[in-house]
Amino acid sequence: MSRWFLQLRLLLRSLFRGGQVQQDLDLEMQYHLERQIEEGLTSGLSAEEARYAALRALGAITQNKEACRDMRRVNWIEDLLQDLRHGARRLRNNPVFTVVAVLALALGIGANTAMFSVAYGILLRPLPYPGSDRVAVVFMRFFPRDFAFGTLCIRDYLMWKDNNHAFENPSLFRTLRMDIGGDEGVPEQVQGASVTAGFFPTLEVRPLIGRTFAPGEDKPATRSLAVLGESVWRRRFGASSTVLGKTILVNGAPSTVIGVMPGVFRFPRRDTEVWTNLPLNPPTRYGPWFYRGVGRLKPGVTLEQAQAEVNNIGLRMMQQNPYYKRLTLPVLQLREALLGTTLKPAILVLAGAVGLVLLIAVVNVANLMLARATVREREMALRLSLGAGRGRLVRQLLTESVLLAVLGGAVGLALAWGGIELIRVWNPGELPMIDSVRLDWSALGFMVLVSMLTGILFGLAPALHSVRTDLNATIKEGGRSGATSRTHGRTRSALVVSEIALSLLLLVGAGLLLRSFANLRRVTGGFSAEPKHILTMLISPANRKYTDARAGLAFYDEVLRRTRAVRGVEAADVSDSLPPDRQGDADTFQIEGQPLAPGELNPIISEPGVGPDFFRALGIPLIKGRFFDQHDTPDSRPVAIVSEGFVHRFFVNQEPLGQRIKQSGPGYGDKWMDIVGVVGNVKYLGLTVDTDPALYIPFAQSYGPLMFLVVRSSGDAAELAPALRQNIQSIDPGVTLAQIATMEQALDLSVSQPRFDTMLLSLFAGMALLLAAVGIYGLIAYSVAQRTHEIGVRMALGAAQADVVRMVVRQGASMAVAGIVLGLGGAFLLTRLLKAMLFGIGVADALTFVTAPLIIMLVVLAATFVPALRATRISPVVALRYE
Amino acid sequence: MSKPTFLLQGTLDLLILTILALEPMHGWAIAHRIRQMSKDALQVGQSALYPALHKLEQQGWIKAEWKASDNNRRAKYYALTRAGRKALTKEAVQWERLSAAVSLIVRTT
Numbered sequence: 001m002s003r004w005f006l007q008l009r010l011l012l013r014s015l016f017r018g019g020q021v022q023q024d025l026d027l028e029m030q031y032h033l034e035r036q037i038e039e040g041l042t043s044g045l046s047a048e049e050a051r052y053a054a055l056r057a058l059g060a061i062t063q064n065k066e067a068c069r070d071m072r073r074v075n076w077i078e079d080l081l082q083d084l085r086h087g088a089r090r091l092r093n094n095p096v097f098t099v100v101a102v103l104a105l106a107l108g109i110g111a112n113t114a115m116f117s118v119a120y121g122i123l124l125r126p127l128p129y130p131g132s133d134r135v136a137v138v139f140m141r142f143f144p145r146d147f148a149f150g151t152l153c154i155r156d157y158l159m160w161k162d163n164n165h166a167f168e169n170p171s172l173f174r175t176l177r178m179d180i181g182g183d184e185g186v187p188e189q190v191q192g193a194s195v196t197a198g199f200f201p202t203l204e205v206r207p208l209i210g211r212t213f214a215p216g217e218d219k220p221a222t223r224s225l226a227v228l229g230e231s232v233w234r235r236r237f238g239a240s241s242t243v244l245g246k247t248i249l250v251n252g253a254p255s256t257v258i259g260v261m262p263g264v265f266r267f268p269r270r271d272t273e274v275w276t277n278l279p280l281n282p283p284t285r286y287g288p289w290f291y292r293g294v295g296r297l298k299p300g301v302t303l304e305q306a307q308a309e310v311n312n313i314g315l316r317m318m319q320q321n322p323y324y325k326r327l328t329l330p331v332l333q334l335r336e337a338l339l340g341t342t343l344k345p346a347i348l349v350l351a352g353a354v355g356l357v358l359l360i361a362v363v364n365v366a367n368l369m370l371a372r373a374t375v376r377e378r379e380m381a382l383r384l385s386l387g388a389g390r391g392r393l394v395r396q397l398l399t400e401s402v403l404l405a406v407l408g409g410a411v412g413l414a415l416a417w418g419g420i421e422l423i424r425v426w427n428p429g430e431l432p433m434i435d436s437v438r439l440d441w442s443a444l445g446f447m448v449l450v451s452m453l454t455g456i457l458f459g460l461a462p463a464l465h466s467v468r469t470d471l472n473a474t475i476k477e478g479g480r481s482g483a484t485s486r487t488h489g490r491t492r493s494a495l496v497v498s499e500i501a502l503s504l505l506l507l508v509g510a511g512l513l514l515r516s517f518a519n520l521r522r523v524t525g526g527f528s529a530e531p532k533h534i535l536t537m538l539i540s541p542a543n544r545k546y547t548d549a550r551a552g553l554a555f556y557d558e559v560l561r562r563t564r565a566v567r568g569v570e571a572a573d574v575s576d577s578l579p580p581d582r583q584g585d586a587d588t589f590q591i592e593g594q595p596l597a598p599g600e601l602n603p604i605i606s607e608p609g610v611g612p613d614f615f616r617a618l619g620i621p622l623i624k625g626r627f628f629d630q631h632d633t634p635d636s637r638p639v640a641i642v643s644e645g646f647v648h649r650f651f652v653n654q655e656p657l658g659q660r661i662k663q664s665g666p667g668y669g670d671k672w673m674d675i676v677g678v679v680g681n682v683k684y685l686g687l688t689v690d691t692d693p694a695l696y697i698p699f700a701q702s703y704g705p706l707m708f709l710v711v712r713s714s715g716d717a718a719e720l721a722p723a724l725r726q727n728i729q730s731i732d733p734g735v736t737l738a739q740i741a742t743m744e745q746a747l748d749l750s751v752s753q754p755r756f757d758t759m760l761l762s763l764f765a766g767m768a769l770l771l772a773a774v775g776i777y778g779l780i781a782y783s784v785a786q787r788t789h790e791i792g793v794r795m796a797l798g799a800a801q802a803d804v805v806r807m808v809v810r811q812g813a814s815m816a817v818a819g820i821v822l823g824l825g826g827a828f829l830l831t832r833l834l835k836a837m838l839f840g841i842g843v844a845d846a847l848t849f850v851t852a853p854l855i856i857m858l859v860v861l862a863a864t865f866v867p868a869l870r871a872t873r874i875s876p877v878v879a880l881r882y883e
Numbered sequence: 884m885s886k887p888t889f890l891l892q893g894t895l896d897l898l899i900l901t902i903l904a905l906e907p908m909h910g911w912a913i914a915h916r917i918r919q920m921s922k923d924a925l926q927v928g929q930s931a932l933y934p935a936l937h938k939l940e941q942q943g944w945i946k947a948e949w950k951a952s953d954n955n956r957r958a959k960y961y962a963l964t965r966a967g968r969k970a971l972t973k974e975a976v977q978w979e980r981l982s983a984a985v986s987l988i989v990r991t992t
């Protein structure tokens with residue numbers, strides 16, 4: 001025990017009190033020497049003789065001391081410290097090199113650390129639900145609905161539950177807007193979810209206070225219960241525990257608060273704030289398809305087994321209900337279900353792209369190091385010939401490069417922090433799990449690891465080059481670069497060529513996304529009104545009296561009357577659907593006189609319920625017939641309007657006006673409607689969806705309480721919001737308004753993910769281009785400096801300035817051409833990964849594949865031109881004086 | 884002076900430990916004592932002695948202390964630690980065994 005302590009103390013003393021140890025050693029040797037001299041004196045030698053004898057006996061004192069130090073086993077640590085000091089000194093002495101290298105590395109490492117945090121937070125960080133990899137969400141896809149990840153109805157759920165063996169607690173949930181109100185404050189509209197009793201146990205998150213739904217609290221005729229989210233609990237109830245047992249109004253129904261969930265619980269949506277119990281009343285018919293299933297796999301059951309079982313249940317659903325065609329029940333792991341299908345490939349592409357940026361930075365710094373290595377050739381050769389070990393020298397050079405990389409990493413960390421904060425605050429891609437994107441220990445660890453690796457990566461080649469020097473040649477050459485420098489030169493050119501190729505790859509990728517995004521922005525939603533002049537909001541008349549159509553229509557008449565009276569309002573009406581991506585009602589339909597084969601169905605299409613002025617407010621063109629008007633009332637003849645796309649698809653060579661049509665989903669009656677008009681195509685399923693036929697039905701003949709108000713103003717529509725809100729709430733203070741936004745904001749939001757992808761990839765390509773430009777500039781400038789003598793001779797022999805410029809530029813241009821050829825080859829192979837992210841162009845877009853190399857060529861020429869001009873200013877006299 | 888006899892690896896450690904078992908001593912005295920006790924047969928060079936001392940100290944078998952020497956100058960005195968005493972016993976036994984074995988072979992051939 002005490003022995004280890006003793007040893008540790010000695011080790012620490014050697015490390016941190018090195019001076020003291022050194023002094024002790026000196027004194028010890030000194031003492032020995034003196035005693036030796038004394039002995040000589042006593043044996044009768046003269047003072048001088050004794051001294052020489054003693055020194056002879058003592059031998060090489062320095063080596064002796066070194067041997068003692070070796071015995072103390074701290075040399076490698078001391079070497080490291082010495083290397084670090086040496087490295088730091090060298091970096092300080094070359095501030096330009098250091099700053100350029102650190103910035104290049106910081107850019108690369110910082111961007112990678114930020115991207116790592118995004119990718120880790122979204123794709124890897126454990127969800128706040130224990131064992132969430134065992135939790136799966138069940139969707140349903142069937143024709144005629146045909147949503148890839150669509151929803152079930154309660155009958156489907158019951159069938160799943162009754163035949164289930166794979167899941168612990170098969171549960172059902174739906175998301176919906178909820179009005180909450182009570183004596184605690186003014187009513188408000190929040191995102192809510194209605195869930196069965198197994199929902200919370202499946203996700204295994206404990207409430208902050210109170211409890212969640214107990215088994216059986218989803219039976220028919222259970223009293224209404226509510227679990228609140230932490231945010232709404234703090235906002236409306238001051239985080240008071242007296243909320244438990246309180247009765248609040250949820251969508252007008254008195255509900256008892258039984259618990260509060262912690263803020264990390266964000267399922268099914270990021271913004272869900274209230275959960276109510278879903279009473280499983282025995283369904284009288286199929287539909288409505290509002291629900292998704294969720295369950296935890298039983299121990300030992302794999303996702304594949306669960307999927308297989310669910311597939312069988314799906315087959316039975318089809319047998320029981322001929323309305324279902326081609327039915328499948330996709331089962332997705334919780335994370336996959338939250339991510340959606342497009343985000344993961346996009347993040348992987350971006351992570352790959354940012355990796356290339358780092359690679360370019362590494363190549364750049366390796367190049368700078370190589371240039372320096374050439375300068376240090378003689379130093380290294382000298383040290384080698386004096387007996388320094390090659391391993392020792394390589395270690396020293398690597399220490400230096402790792403030090404550089406860690407410096408770059410540290411600066412990069414600051415960049416990454418800024419970048420992540422920006423992404424978090426702004427969330428340009430509407431990333432679903434943005435809360436778990438943060439700079440933390442995992443990111444820090446990633447940064448350190450990447451820094452070390454890059455340091456070794458870019459340091460190794462120059463270090464090995466340095467010690468492989470032919471000693472004789474280098475020392476004899478007397479400072480002029482010779483054979484080894486030529487191999488350096490080749491290596492450096494190869495590095496720059498690869499830099500150009502990688503940049504081109506990124507540039508082509510960014511170009512494709514930019515072009516695709518421009519296409520996306522050119523797509524209009526099908527309306528001509530200026531998006532900035534359109535204001536929309538979701539109105540929910542919470543009071544239950546408005547579920548009655550007559551009361552509701554009267555309420556909305558009043559809303560519209562007051563809205564139209566506001567100054568600046570040009571047109572206003574209501575609709576349950578909005579472009580570009582808020583589809584409201586959707587159903588299949590039947591056209592009179594177009595009999596369908598037995599079992600055949602028309603597809604489900606958008607069937608917006610709209611007020612007469614909806615078309616005018618948005619600027620949707622009338623192709624023929626008429627719009628709805630005030631004569632289309634609940635009591636008049638049922639009418640409908642179809643879109644142009646609808647006519648092209650379902651009335652081929654037929655006059656649509658005057659035809660009769662009806663909604664034909666289960667649960668609709670036999671209400672035939674006269675088609676009175678045809679309007680232009682409008683997108684309700686997102687800008688990227690191609691054909692979207694629509695069947696419009698007058699609001700007055702298809703009343704529902706939850707409606708969008710659409711207002712067109714003469715100026716900036718956002719300014720109207722306060723006046724409109726005040727107007728509407730003065731009719732009934734219980735009415736809640738939500739999603740107040742201009743159409744411009746809605747359009748922006750609908751392309752947020754492509755914008756995120758495009759922006760990041762363009763940013764990365766820009767960084768790559770900058771780094772490549774710096775790289776090629778450095779190489780050319782260096783080679784001009786090295787060829788000063790040669791250029792001087794040429795000019796003395798009569799070369800014109802233009803010849804010199806041409807010579808230097810040709811060097812850069814040839815590297816650019818080589819890089820472009822390589823890069824284009826790589827781009828043809830790799831841009832396939834972008835296919836799913838592109839809109840309106842193919843991966844082999846000619847414009848991109850021509851423009852990107854041109855940009856690269858221009859940048860390379862610009863980077864070459866400066867050193868080329870400098871070369872022309874070389875004075876032959878000065879250049880030759882060096883001889 | 885006769886040529887210094889070749890010292891077997893590890894033998895020097897044993898000699899140092901044996902001598903320090905008598906009393907704490909500084910480096911020069913140790914060298915002196917070895918020469919004296921071996922009747923000038925063994926001469927330990929400084930280049931071997933001091934690294935060995937520092938190694939033994941690092942191993943925790945001996946510890947060092949600065950003390951006034953017999954002629955009133957400060958010298959670095961080495962003394963055996965408890966671990967060193969244990970090591971000495973073990974090494975001595977091993978040495979006996981080794982030397983006996985070597986003598987056996989040398990004498991019979």
